[in-house]
Structure formats: C-alpha cells, structure tokens
Amino acid sequence: MKDIEKKLENLYTKLGKAYYEGRFEDPLPELLPLFDAITELKYSQEQNDEKAFCPQCGNELKGQAIFCGKCGCRIG
C-alpha cells in the first residue's frame, strides 16, 4: 500500500508541474493561489542564484560569469 501511495503522490506532483508549466489559459480559479505561490518561489530562487557582484567594482554579475563585464576582473 505504501508503495502505491508514494507512486500516486509522485504522479500528482508531475501532474501539477505539467499543469503549471503548460500555461493553461484558464486555470481553475481555486488553483490560482498555488500558481502564484509557485511563481513567487521560483522567482525568489532565481534571484538568489543570479545575484553576484564583482569584488573589484561592485558591478552586478549574471549567471556563470567568469570575468566582470565592467572592469574585467576575474571572478572566483
């Protein structure tokens, strides 16, 4: 039984993810708070991942930058 419950849980999660990523034009109104919560979490995670600053000049660096685009300082 436990195994089936886990599989069901997994499938529900996949279903939810597909629903979210499918960008349906008219999601069920009662699901909108969930959409908002997911978007907010995703957005805050992206913010954390991408926020990096050049130690030399303080220029904001994006993604996996190796050199600062402003002063050419090597990062890392």
Ligand SMILES: [Zn+2]
């Ligand atoms: Zn710099």
